[in-house]
Amino acid sequence: MKGIAHFISGVTVASFCPWAVETAQNGNPAYFILGAVAGILPDTVDFKFYRFFYSHDIQIEPHPDQLDPQPVADAVAKAVLLAAEGRRTTLKLATIKMDADNWRQYRVRIDPEAGEVRVQFGPIVSTGQVPQPDSLPEPRSVGVAKFNAPILQSCETTYTVDIFDGPSFAFQRNEAGEVDVDFLPWHRNWSHSLTVGLALAGMASIWTWKAGVVIAGAYMVHVIEDQMGHMGSNILFPFTKKRLPGFKMMHSGDAFPNFVGVWFCCLLIFWNIYMAVENPLYHFGFIRLMMYAMVIPFAVFGVLHQLLVRIDGSEPETQTTEWNI
Known part of the structure; x- marks a missing residue:
């Protein structure tokens, strides 16, 4: 999921802790801030720090x-062939910056059936x-390079390279003799581990166990949310060395799941704070809140969406980029 979804998820976890709400009511939002930081911390570590220290062959x-x-x-096919020979090979596709706000886009397709890039x-x-x-560009030629090795891809077969920093890959032969294509090998690895979250929570508990509970919950929710996508996470690092494949229920960049997740979190935060108010001016139950603020609006949206899709005749395509796995 996107950063804002992880951020608000961490705040939501904190709102379930009575001490966090009570402390905030007294003017100190520290636990809510701690939940937000822990909720977005795994991606912050990867994108703001770790990827700059990751080397490429x-x-x-x-x-x-x-x-x-x-x-x-030719370079991508070479990486595949080196991996097939037993050498783990990392590869980086750099973006092409044209000027301050424009980039040349290109696509790379690794086709295991055709045995070609x-x-x-x-x-x-x-x-x-x-x-x-x-x-x-004119002429718009296609570069084709053959390889003779079985490929195992956990993500997509076509990768779009356009803005900011380009994608990375790690090619490695597995026990079955196939070449694993590991997309963004520096992402969702050790940083996206339940054990790392528990370790951080344990260190925070030296200060207060309440902070440890908030950090553990927010960190774990982040890992669980990412597991809904395609890439998955290395959940039990250092006991596991590879990412567990995701459930492939969504892409992290899909707008609708992110919006639903953020909205649901906002409703949960509202409900938890509402429950902490001693004498609210208006009384309602959780089911009523969910029906009026979540179920009915999104049901109407779903019906309208289906009608528009039928009129248009096609679903919008999801473009796979390095930020959308």
Whole structure:
């Protein structure tokens, strides 16, 4: 899920702790802040720190004025072949920055059935990933590189490289002789572990056990939320070395699940604070709150969405980027 969803999830965990609500009522929101920080901490560690220290065996940096897809395809296929020979190989696909707010987009497809890598450069897009008109390169050639190795991919087969920092991969031969394609190997590894969350909670408990409970709950909720996606997490590091595959119920960048999650958390926070008020002006139950504020509005939205899809005739495509797994 997106950062805002993890952030509000951590606040929600804190709202379930009576001492957090009581302390906030007395003017000290420390436990709510602690929950928010712990809720977003795993991604903060990965994206703001750890990825900058992760090394790559092969780094691909296409030149903005020399859009030849073949060297890119050859480099990816080389990484696959090195892994098939028994050497774990890490690879980085750099983005192509055109100017302050524009990037050249390209796509890399690792096709296990065809045994080939296909690369093609696309349009220039803004930082908001909006394609610029008449920006497709001419000629728009396709780079193709063959490899003779069985591939096992836990995520998608096509990767879009456009804005900010490009994606990373780790290729490694497993016990079955297949080459595992590990997407963003520096992400959701040791930082997204229940054991790490418990360790942090244990250290915080030296100060007060109440802080430890908030940190443990917020951290674990983050890991559980991420497990709903495709990539999964290394849940029991250091006892496990690899990420447990996700349940593939959603992509982290999907707007609707993120919005529903954030809205549901807001309702839970409201309810927990409401329950702490001694003499509220208006009385209602939890079921009534959920029906009026969650079930009915989203049911209406679902019906309208289906009607619009039928009129339009197609579902919008989800673009897979390094931030959307």
